[in-house]
Amino acid sequence: MGARDAPRPVAPAAARGGGARRALYVALAVKYAPCTMETAGNLPSELTGFVGRxxxxxxxxxxxxxxxxxxxxxxxxxxxxxxxxxxxxxxxxxxxxxxxxxxxxxxxxxxxxxxxxxxxxxxxxxxxxxxxxxxxxxxxxxxxxxxxxxxxxxxxxxxxxxxxxxxxxxxxxxxxxxxxxxxxxxxxxxxLQPLPVGSDAVRLFAERASAVLPDFAVTAHNSAAVAELCARLDGLPLALELAAVRLRALSVEQVLERLDDRFRLLTGGDPSAPARHRALRTAIGWSHELCGPAERLLWARLSVFAGYFDLEAVEYVCAGGGIAEDEVVEAVAALVDQSVLSRQEGAGGGPARYRMLDSVREYGAGWLAALGDEARVRRRHRDWYLGLATWCELDWFSPRQAEVAERVAADLPNLRLALEFSLDGVAGEPSEDPAVGQYLAGTLWFCWVGCGRLAEGRHWLGRALELPAERSEARAKVMWVYGYVALLQGDSAAALAVLQECRDEARAAGNAVAEAYALHRLGCLALVSDDMPRAERFIDDALLRYRSIGELNSNVLMAQVELAMSVAFQGDVEQAVRLAEEVRDICRDHGERWTLAYALYVLGYAAWLGGEPERARRLAEEALAIDHAFDDLVGAVLALELLALITEGEGAPHEAAVLQGAAGRLWESVGLRLFGSRYFNAPHAVCEQRVRAALGEAAYAAALGEGGRLGLDAAAHRALNRPRGAGRGEQHGAVRAPVPREPAASPEAAG
Structure with missing residues (x-):
């Protein structure tokens, strides 16, 4: 019995409701894509007042x-x-x-x-x-x-x-x-010079001090001391902010006294260094001296992080060897109080996250190096993010898929550091176990493929494959993931070579999992290369192997979607619908959305072929909203192409041409337009022929240009917010004939 005929789990009827779920996905698109052409950019909001300058x-x-x-x-x-x-x-x-x-x-x-x-x-x-x-x-x-x-x-x-x-x-x-x-x-x-010490510096200090002590003000009693403090710190904003924190426990006069008595040596050092450099070191060193032993040690160990990190990561990486686990929370709170760490509220009510300013991190890194503990702490850091990647891969196939995408985006700077350490080692010492780096690079496949980071993924996967390592499960996984990424990028030669090598090595080693994945991706490569019988054969075989070893995840379901595409392109649209509907139901059972988007795309295309344009639009919009939320450019551009076709059938040729123009621009970032495939291109050609006839060459070219100026955010926003019933005065009717076994020789035949 082939994989197409094997029984598959079916979702309970209660799990199949579409309206509310579709609204959720459209809301996701709005959440993840706030930037239209009018609001493009990613500048963060200001968290504190801007003084002077x-x-x-x-x-x-x-x-x-x-x-x-x-x-x-x-x-x-x-x-x-x-x-x-x-x-x-x-x-x-x-x-x-x-x-x-x-x-x-x-x-x-x-x-x-x-x-x-x-x-x-x-x-x-x-x-x-x-x-x-x-x-x-x-x-x-x-x-x-x-x-x-x-x-x-x-x-x-x-x-x-x-x-x-x-x-x-x-x-x-x-x-x-x-x-x-x-x-x-x-x-x-x-x-940029420091703030003038007699005006703006005093204003900044006063504002930051009032954030610490709401009743603080510069008065006749303390104005001279405030002015002297600002002068001693050379008007450096960071130094002033660190000094202001000390007012929780000290008066301004006491701050000045301690600067003079306890940190005279810190203002020395290189006599040729600018005073402002010595002042900054004074302020940071002063905060360091006022920390307790556990806080100082934590500061040094925290220097191995990049960007934002959370308390769980700190507890794992930094506890032990002088910091008891139950001391970490208090030490973190103390470093936040002293402005050594900045705190950010977690998104959507999630846990708070922390980060260090670069100057503060460098100071801590110097202490960590002096302690001779850098390699050990970085290894702990790597292990934490190795565990995070493993957890995220498992949870990618779950209702927490969107959370995983957010988490990976937030922790990408630290995942990069973990990959660097795993592949390169530290302080001149090579990586102790290349398989660890290979495991991490391969485990993050969902980040590279599902979250739209193919180019970076191929960079890390390529480096992992260059390591001198023996055959292992980790290396086999890197190989099939690398092949997957390469074929999606349109590099068929590289994909074919590494996937065949993976299949042969897996077969020789008895690695049934890697062999199934290699066969699956070889089938996917055949699919985008227009060899539909070969695609069906390989993917069918892979699905049987997945089932025999009990493998069920997003990749397995994607194989069934790809099988649906291959049989649809050979004329069996009815079977393609059955396969895609089964995937849809399983995805909704498990809360999976990334593969669901591709199943919806197939079902939307089938609905369009079957003369159900309204249903086709609902399915295509839902697919686009999900793809956009995950930054999956391949899925998003396919959905846009389908929406252009549907829009033309609604009597809005100009809008259809705009969407085709937007898709054309996005294909440049995907690779070969429509994978260079005659099968994938057939509906595009139908749409293009009809829109050209309706608009004329000049108007069509202008509409394409309009769409070509839209990025993914703006294109998705436009497609998902099209008024219902707009442009219906010119009906063209949906294409009803199934896609032929061989691609049409002309747009007319394809339609």
Missing amino acids: ASEVDRLRALVAGSRLVTVTGAGGVGKSRVALRAARLVQDRFRDGVWLAELIGLRGADLVDHTLAEALRLPDHTSRAPRKALAEHLADRELLLVLDGFDRLAEPCAELVADLLRRAPGLRVLAVGRRPLGITGEQLLP
């Missing part, structure tokens, strides 16, 4: 208006990021495609700069192009401002990237933030 902000706005590259420079803690972000907010209306912030603080590897920038720009590139090329093509005709913060550790590769993008994207402007210039021809500099 009016002339610097005005000067920076003028520089950005007149120059394509502006760099704000200055010492750590001088307020460079705040000034840059304030200016960026004030000029964002000038940029058609918005203002985007890319934070590079914490990156260690130069090869991650391009990926991090693509992530910040929400550019889920599915092609096999180098990330640099994808970025250049994405930015080529856009008008946006890119704020590049914290490039200091990777100044040379950042400078190379910025210079290349500015050459290739005439509408791009860059506002960089660092301790030194990038050194690129044409760069305009705004060296």
Whole structure:
């Protein structure tokens, strides 16, 4: 009995309701895609008041208006990021495609700069192009401002990237933030000095102090001491904020006394260093000295984190060896109180998250290195995120799938650090066990494929395969995941080579799981290569193997969706519907949504073929909402193509052409348009022929251009918010004939 005929679980009737669930998915699209063309960008909101700097902000706005590259420079803690972000907010209306912030603080590897920038720009590139090329093509005709913060550790590769993008994207402007210039021809500099100690510095200190002590005010009694403190700290905003925290326990005069008596040596050091550098070290060192032993040790160990992290991670990574587990919470609270850690409320009522400013992290990292404990703590860090990845992979096939996508996005900086440590080791010592790095890279398949990070995934998977390691289950998994990513990017040769090698090695080693996955992905490769009989044969075989070993997850269900596509393209639409409906029911039983979107796409296409345009639209919209929520560009662009076809049938040829234009733009980030497949292209060709006939060549080209200016967010928003009944004055009727076994030779035959 073949996999198509084998019995499969069916969801209970109560689990099949569509209306409320569809509304939930559309709401997800709104939640995850707040950025339309009118509100493009990702600038964070300000959490505290902005004090002073009016002339610097005005000067920076003028520089950005007149120059394509502006760099704000200055010492750590001088307020460079705040000034840059304030200016960026004030000029964002000038940029058609918005203002985007890319934070590079914490990156260690130069090869991650391009990926991090693509992530910040929400550019889920599915092609096999180098990330640099994808970025250049994405930015080529856009008008946006890119704020590049914290490039200091990777100044040379950042400078190379910025210079290349500015050459290739005439509408791009860059506002960089660092301790030194990038050194690129044409760069305009705004060296940022500390706040004037007699005015703005006092205002900032007073505002931050009143946040600690609501009744605090600068009075005749303490004004001289406040002014002296601001002068002693050289008007550095970070130093002033750290000093203000001390007012919980000390008066201003006591703060001054302790600065003078206990930290005289900290203001020394290199006599050639600027006073502001010594002042910052004074402020940070002072906070360090006032910490208890457990707090100091925790500070040092926390320096292995990047970006935001939560309390559970801190407890696992940092407890032990001088910090009892029950001391961690109190130590974290103390570091938050002292502004060593900043706290952020968790999304949707989730747990709070924490992060360190870069200057504070560097101070802690110095202590960790002096303690000789860096390798051990980074290993603990890796182990935690290895466990997180394992948990997320399991929960990807569950009602917590959306939570997993959010969690992976939030923890991506730390997952990158864990991958670097697993693959490269630390402090000149190579990785102790290459299989661990391979396991981590392969386990994150859902992040690379399901959450739209194919290019970065292929980077890590490729590095994992380069490791000198013996055959293992971890290496086999990396191979089939690498093949999966490569085929989705359109790199058929690379996909075929690694998948065949995976199949042969798995067969020789008796690894039934890896062999099933290799066969499945070879079938998927045949599907996008228009070899439908071969696709059906391989995927059918893989499904039987999955069933025999008890494998059931998103990949297995995706295999059945792909089988449905292969039989539909061979003319058996009825069987395709049965297969897709079974997947839909199982997905809803398990709370799975990523694969569900593809099943809905197949069902929507079948409904369109069967003359049910309203049902087809509901299914296609639901599919698009889910794909958009997960940043799955492959699924989203397929759904957009289908919605264009449905929209044309509703008598709205202009809107259909706009959606085709948007899809055409997005295909550039997927790879070959419609995979280069005659089968996948047939409905597109039908839509194109009819819209051209309805609009005429000039109007069709104009509508395509209109759609081509839409990114994924704007395109999805437009498609999902189309008024019902709009444009129905020109009915064309749905295509009713099943797709032929061989692709049509012309659009007329395909229809």
